[in-house]
Amino acid sequence: MTQVEDKGLRTAEPPTADVADAADAAAAWWRSAAIYQVYTRSFADSDGDGVGDLPGVRAKLPYLAALGIQAIWFNPWYPSPMADAGYDIADYRDIEPVFGTLADADALIAEAHALGIKVIIDIVPNHCSDRHAWFQAALAAEPGSPERARFWFRPGRGEDGSLPPNDWQSIFGGPAWTRVRAADGTPGEWYLHLFAPEQPDFNWTSPAVRAEFEDVLRFWFDRGADGIRIDSAALLTKDPELPDLASDPRPHPYEDRDDVHEIYRAWRRVAESYGGDRALIGELWIPDPERFTHYFHDDELHSAFNFPYLCSAWDAAELRSVIDATIRIHAPVDAPPTWVLSNHDVDRHVTRYGRADTSFGMDRREHGRPVDVELGTRRARAAAMLTFALPGAVYVYQGDELGLWEVEGIPSELRQDPIWQRTGGTDPGRDGCRVPLPWSGQAAPFGFSPAGAPARPWLPQPAGWSGLTVETQTGDPRSMLELYRAALRIRREETGLADGPMRWMPSAEAVLDFVRGDSLRCVVNLSAAAVGLPQHREIVLQSADLVEGMLPPDAAVWLR
Numbered sequence: 001m002t003q004v005e006d007k008g009l010r011t012a013e014p015p016t017a018d019v020a021d022a023a024d025a026a027a028a029w030w031r032s033a034a035i036y037q038v039y040t041r042s043f044a045d046s047d048g049d050g051v052g053d054l055p056g057v058r059a060k061l062p063y064l065a066a067l068g069i070q071a072i073w074f075n076p077w078y079p080s081p082m083a084d085a086g087y088d089i090a091d092y093r094d095i096e097p098v099f100g101t102l103a104d105a106d107a108l109i110a111e112a113h114a115l116g117i118k119v120i121i122d123i124v125p126n127h128c129s130d131r132h133a134w135f136q137a138a139l140a141a142e143p144g145s146p147e148r149a150r151f152w153f154r155p156g157r158g159e160d161g162s163l164p165p166n167d168w169q170s171i172f173g174g175p176a177w178t179r180v181r182a183a184d185g186t187p188g189e190w191y192l193h194l195f196a197p198e199q200p201d202f203n204w205t206s207p208a209v210r211a212e213f214e215d216v217l218r219f220w221f222d223r224g225a226d227g228i229r230i231d232s233a234a235l236l237t238k239d240p241e242l243p244d245l246a247s248d249p250r251p252h253p254y255e256d257r258d259d260v261h262e263i264y265r266a267w268r269r270v271a272e273s274y275g276g277d278r279a280l281i282g283e284l285w286i287p288d289p290e291r292f293t294h295y296f297h298d299d300e301l302h303s304a305f306n307f308p309y310l311c312s313a314w315d316a317a318e319l320r321s322v323i324d325a326t327i328r329i330h331a332p333v334d335a336p337p338t339w340v341l342s343n344h345d346v347d348r349h350v351t352r353y354g355r356a357d358t359s360f361g362m363d364r365r366e367h368g369r370p371v372d373v374e375l376g377t378r379r380a381r382a383a384a385m386l387t388f389a390l391p392g393a394v395y396v397y398q399g400d401e402l403g404l405w406e407v408e409g410i411p412s413e414l415r416q417d418p419i420w421q422r423t424g425g426t427d428p429g430r431d432g433c434r435v436p437l438p439w440s441g442q443a444a445p446f447g448f449s450p451a452g453a454p455a456r457p458w459l460p461q462p463a464g465w466s467g468l469t470v471e472t473q474t475g476d477p478r479s480m481l482e483l484y485r486a487a488l489r490i491r492r493e494e495t496g497l498a499d500g501p502m503r504w505m506p507s508a509e510a511v512l513d514f515v516r517g518d519s520l521r522c523v524v525n526l527s528a529a530a531v532g533l534p535q536h537r538e539i540v541l542q543s544a545d546l547v548e549g550m551l552p553p554d555a556a557v558w559l560r
């Protein structure tokens with residue numbers, strides 16, 4: 001049913017507008033969806049150039065529908081020089097030619113909708129590409145011009161302006177400022193980039209910037225996007241004084257400032273003007289729970305990613321406390337909790353859970369530590385069942401369902417991530433979680449590219465993935481893929497597993513045991529010994545074989 005028909009029905013038989021709206025909000029798709037993250041570059045390559053594309057995704061939509069997901073989040077798909085894998089956008093209203101065309105995106109959205117799948121796109125409002133028309137115009141314009149006012153241009157410090165305007169460092173390493181030069185080589189002003197130099201920060205005090213992004217939202221909502229994932233959502237506004245961080249300025253000059261909220265209130269008004277089921281989802285790395293939930297006050301965002309859950313160690317006490325805190329802080333603002341195990345920025349969780357230290361932090365990405373992949377896989381199976389039993393929305397990063405591990409040791413000359421480049425290799429970066437998916441066959445490209453494709457996949461796939469292809473796992477009841485398919489199907493069918501209450505049951509230490517709905521119970525054993533199961537009528541799903549009726553370590557079970 002289209003949006004318009006849907007609205008028409010509601011007006012034909014109104015209980016009252018308020019009651020109808022409240023019922024809609026309670027049932028909104030983004031409250032309980034299983035959201036699959038497609039990293040287009042690495043999903044499926046239809047034309048053999050070694051890079052995934054939108055026709056590739058279209059061909060695999062039946063696979064995603066059968067997996068049992070309700071929405072897809074696409075990483076940025078816009079024209080981009082790819083200095084940061086598409087997070088450097090040159091044009092917010094078109095599609096990167098390597099990925100396809102706007103017509104491909106339209107067809108993809110329509111086909112996803114026909115399968116009942118919502119589409120979430122990624123908007124990057126903090127920065128654009130240095131090839132974006134506005135930044136090119138700013139470079140060509142004079143200091144003090146309106147063109148430069150849409151970014152953060154400042155004179156340098158020191159006698160000849162050769163020192164950056166302040167001491168801010170780029171999140172990717174190195175200074176957060178780059179000096180521009182005139183055509184004749186004369187050095188000029190500096191511009192701010194919290195990420196790579198190819199990603200100049202927008203100046204959100206500029207009304208033009210605000211108007212532009214509201215228009216970009218409308219552009220994609222008009223094309224059928226159901227949701228927006230907002231990149232670096234807490235970084236947009238800056239203290240115009242640009243104080244040195246060494247002076248310990250309060251509030252922070254660019255993180256989570258109070259003035260960012262009015263931007264999202266305006267975005268919410270745009271979303272609401274489309275009938276109320278378009279979702280705004282923030283990428284927020286904010287440790288303070290109160291400041292985090294502020295983004296859901298006053299009609300701002302609908303939801304955000306749960307990074308504390310992703311970063312938690314495989315440890316019952318820690319997971320339990322993250323779960324409790326998540327539910328506690330989301331309840332008063334009526335936002336659905338979300339649960340994320342992996343994404344395109346972090347080491348894959350099979351690998352994380354196979355290390356001695358299973359916790360994760362963006363600032364401590366370190367490859368080369370011993371990894372027990374078998375153990376990590378076992379835990380990843382249990383983690384999936386834990387995650388899918390929790391109340392709220394869940395994210396699946398492409399390849400989670402195949403049990404892919406982090407690819408460590410990619411040859412330096414093939415690495416693409418600016419983090420690796422800008423830290424001089426001290427941080428391995430994020431290429432290892434972005435390796436193209438294995439679909440079929442015994443050797444690379446594993447069906448990622450068509451047979452006989454002229455180009456190799458843009459990052460090399462390990463030979464060891466031959467046992468992890470979709471083809472190999474399909475129909476194997478012990479495979480990760482079939483576990484995901486079963487768990488997502490049950491999660492969809494069992495109303496008790498949607499957003500709603502959960503109740504902890506008394507359990508042994510290092511065991512997570514909770515009930516959802518009237519009768520579904522999830523038990524996860526994170527201890528070193530097998531544990532007995534509570535009384536049950538039926539085992540609905542299990543991540544591992546029971547041992548003499550007991551749940552072995554690093555395993556999960558759903559009971560009725």
Ligand code: NOJ
Pocket residue numbers: 084087124195231232283344345
């Ligand atoms: C967060 C994105 O997830 C990441 O991939 C990107 O590099 C930064 N934001 C900068 O846009």
